[in-house]
Amino acid sequence: MWKLARFAAASNIARSRRFSAAIPGPCIVHKRGADILHDPWFNKDTGFPLTERDRLGLRGLLPPRVISFEQQYDRFMNSFRSLENNTQGQPDKVVSLAKWRILNRLHDRNETLYYRVLIDNIKEFAPIIYTPTVGLVCQNYSGLFRRPRGMYFSAKDKGEMMSMIYNWPAHEVDMIVLTDGSRILGLGDLGVQGIGIPIGKLDVYVAAAESLMDLVLILPVMLDVGTNNQKLLEDRLYLGLRQPRLEGEEYLSIVDEFMEAVHARWPKAIVQFEDFQMKWAFETLERYQKRFCMFNDDIQGTAGVALAGLLGTVRAQGRPLTDFVNQKIVVVGAGSAGLGVLKAAIQSVAKISGCSEIAAKSQFYLIDKDGLVTTERSNLDPAAAPFAKNLRDIEGLTEGASIIEVVKKVKPHVLLGLSGVGGIFNEEVLKAMRESVSTKPAIFAMSNPTMNAECTALDAFKHAGENIVFASGSPFENVDLANGKVGHVNQANNMYLFPGIGLGTLLSGAHLITDGMLQAASECLASYMAEEDILNGILYPSVDSIRDVTAEVGAAVLRAAVEEDLAEGRGDVGPRELSHMSKDETVEYVRSNMWYPVYSPLVHEK
Numbered sequence: 274m275w276k277l278a279r280f281a282a283a284s285n286i287a288r289s290r291r292f293s294a295a296i297p298g299p300c301i302v303h304k305r306g307a308d309i310l311h312d313p314w315f316n317k318d319t320g321f322p323l324t325e326r327d328r329l330g331l332r333g334l335l336p337p338r339v340i341s342f343e344q345q346y347d348r349f350m351n352s353f354r355s356l357e358n359n360t361q362g363q364p365d366k367v368v369s370l371a372k373w374r375i376l377n378r379l380h381d382r383n384e385t386l387y388y389r390v391l392i393d394n395i396k397e398f399a400p401i402i403y404t405p406t407v408g409l410v411c412q413n414y415s416g417l418f419r420r421p422r423g424m425y426f427s428a429k430d431k432g433e434m435m436s437m438i439y440n441w442p443a444h445e446v447d448m449i450v451l452t453d454g455s456r457i458l459g460l461g462d463l464g465v466q467g468i469g470i471p472i473g474k475l476d477v478y479v480a481a482a483e484s485l486m487d488l489v490l491i492l493p494v495m496l497d498v499g500t501n502n503q504k505l506l507e508d509r510l511y512l513g514l515r516q517p518r519l520e521g522e523e524y525l526s527i528v529d530e531f532m533e534a535v536h537a538r539w540p541k542a543i544v545q546f547e548d549f550q551m552k553w554a555f556e557t558l559e560r561y562q563k564r565f566c567m568f569n570d571d572i573q574g575t576a577g578v579a580l581a582g583l584l585g586t587v588r589a590q591g592r593p594l595t596d597f598v599n600q601k602i603v604v605v606g607a608g609s610a611g612l613g614v615l616k617a618a619i620q621s622v623a624k625i626s627g628c629s630e631i632a633a634k635s636q637f638y639l640i641d642k643d644g645l646v647t648t649e650r651s652n653l654d655p656a657a658a659p660f661a662k663n664l665r666d667i668e669g670l671t672e673g674a675s676i677i678e679v680v681k682k683v684k685p686h687v688l689l690g691l692s693g694v695g696g697i698f699n700e701e702v703l704k705a706m707r708e709s710v711s712t713k714p715a716i717f718a719m720s721n722p723t724m725n726a727e728c729t730a731l732d733a734f735k736h737a738g739e740n741i742v743f744a745s746g747s748p749f750e751n752v753d754l755a756n757g758k759v760g761h762v763n764q765a766n767n768m769y770l771f772p773g774i775g776l777g778t779l780l781s782g783a784h785l786i787t788d789g790m791l792q793a794a795s796e797c798l799a800s801y802m803a804e805e806d807i808l809n810g811i812l813y814p815s816v817d818s819i820r821d822v823t824a825e826v827g828a829a830v831l832r833a834a835v836e837e838d839l840a841e842g843r844g845d846v847g848p849r850e851l852s853h854m855s856k857d858e859t860v861e862y863v864r865s866n867m868w869y870p871v872y873s874p875l876v877h878e879k
């Protein structure tokens with residue numbers, strides 16, 4: 274018990290450092306008056322107590338009555354509910370953007386209240402700040418732009434990044450989400466407008482995990498190397514560089530410079546690469562994973578979440594996990610996400626069965642925009658080549674066979690989409706899944722946002738049958754199957770892993786994120802659900818549980834770092850203490866480092 278008390282004490286000391294800003298004396302914050310009200314990190318709106326109003330020069334700048342945090346919270350939620358009532362019957366896009374705007378205005382003004390309403394209502398608000406609405410926000414970002422958030426490094430900043438990084442006002446940064454905007458969800462190249470994705474991802478991160486000190490420690494970053502989106506290039510209001518994307522060495526030199534600048538200022542900051550087009554996603558992962566503390570969420574985070582779900586589908590059939598080796602799985606989409614999933618699933622089969630990875634591939638089929646990927650393909654992408662089928666092993670199928678041909682022939686246990694193409698699992702394909710060899714066929718329509726999902730939940734249950742297991746990348750309502758039965762919708766989204774990967778790595782103090790740490794994250798998620806839920810087709814926890822999932826995943830990642838001798842600890846908790854923690858103590862340690870937003874005092878008691 275003493276240990277946990279010490280950990281908590283360490284985290285409280287750290288938390289109070291948020292406000293230290295190295296200014297001695299009676300006030301914790303170094304700003305005064307209107308500057309505090311205009312700083313969303315410190316602002317409490319009408320919640321400043323009288324002593325703080327006196328001592329921070331706020332008297333007269335606010336109406337006299339002090340409103341409590343709880344009252345402010347209720348007032349915001351009432352405004353939100355009124356907005357819902359007032360926008361009833363309006364088009365979905367209008368309503369979604371209106372909801373995003375009201376949350377964004379709060380974010381701009383008062384971060385403590387913003388994150389509190391987000392955490393307490395994560396299931397309701399995740400679809401607004403994250404997928405699907407974040408996609409709409411990115412598409413309209415130049416028009417929606419009011420205040421900057423995060424940092425923007427452009428091709429024009431070459432040679433300047435090492436000094437620019439010091440323009441960020443916070444002394445420390447733990448977690449960076451970086452994009453170049455080249456493949457935003459399934460929406461393609463959105464250039465600088467893709468900044469909405471790092472912002473949304475970090476909102477989820479804070480809601481699920483933010484540790485130790487506070488929000489100042491996160492940084493969304495846009496690397497603007499141009500765009501090949503002609504519509505944006507011609508848009509008068511477009512806020513990014515109006516030039517085609519840099520390619521080759523020119524491109525890499527920009528990413529290199531950014532990574533070196535980050536490393537120079539914050540050597541332990543974790544950089545999460547997000548929504549890079551495939552070629553750069555793989556290339557940058559290969560280039561940096563042994564040099565910097567980084568991971569690619571679309572390749573590695575998605576792989577972990579999908580693998581957990583795939584293992585869940587085996588349990589959902591009432592079969593032992595060892596039966597995973599016999600599952601026939603068709604993956605539609607040979608991009609960064611699809612290939613990441615295939616690689617992880619094949620490694621898992623090899624591990625379970627003890628066979629080679631080559632032998633483990635036999636149960637997997639890969640389809641891209643040109644159909645079934647085989648070794649006969651003339652311009653076979655080298656990244657997809659390891660998963661290409663040899664025609665001799667797939668009797669009755671040919672190079673480029675369509676989804677329907679493959680599904681009819683293979684009768685797979687699982688049909689998994691990461692193609693970015695909405696509706697591609699059409700009625701015919703879904704009906705063909707009725708012939709699956711599985712007692713509980715699984716359909717994963719993982720592409721985002723909602724309009725890019727390979728099928729809707731309703732269509733999946735309607736056409737493929739009521740006994741399927743269904744998962745989607747963006748949320749859908751559960752499906753009413755009549756007779757009191759419900760078709761459960763799982764959300765298979767990397768949001769279940771990236772916060773835990775970030776937090777676990779951070780607390781471990783590791784310099785790198787290894788395959789072992791990522792595998793531990795996936796295994797932890799795979800074992801999270803109880804047997805009873807799994808048998809009812811519930812493969813993933815509810816988004817409401819994201820903080821609990823993150824604590825467990827974070828602990829698994831931390832323990833893997835300890836096992837690999839990579840943990841250097843953080844703050845007062847060094848590698849020795851980490852290595853002596855039991856599994857439960859590690860979870861408790863991670864949990865005790867999670868931030869829950871409340872107003873902290875901005876002046877010392879006299």
Ligand SMILES: NC(=O)C1=CN([C@@H]2O[C@H](COP(=O)(O)OP(=O)(O)OC[C@H]3O[C@@H](n4cnc5c(N)ncnc54)[C@H](O)[C@@H]3O)[C@@H](O)[C@H]2O)C=CC1
Pocket residue numbers: 456457458459460550551570571575578605606607608609610611640641642643644691692693694697719720721722725745746747765766767768
């Ligand atoms: N649920 C989740 O957690 C995640 C979902 N995604 C989603 O996955 C999708 C793909 O992402 P990436 O792999 O990074 O994109 P990508 O652009 O690298 O790959 C897309 C792949 O889909 C294939 N494709 C395109 N049209 C097709 C068609 N008509 N039939 C079959 N295949 C087709 C392409 O050939 C390509 O191989 C996006 O919509 C993204 O939002 C990505 C990461 C995580």
Ligand SMILES: CC(=O)C(=O)O
Pocket residue numbers: 404457458459548570571720721746766767768
């Ligand atoms: C979820 C996610 O990372 C994506 O759709 O790209």
Ligand SMILES: [Mg+2]
Pocket residue numbers: 458547548570571
């Ligand atoms: Mg992504």
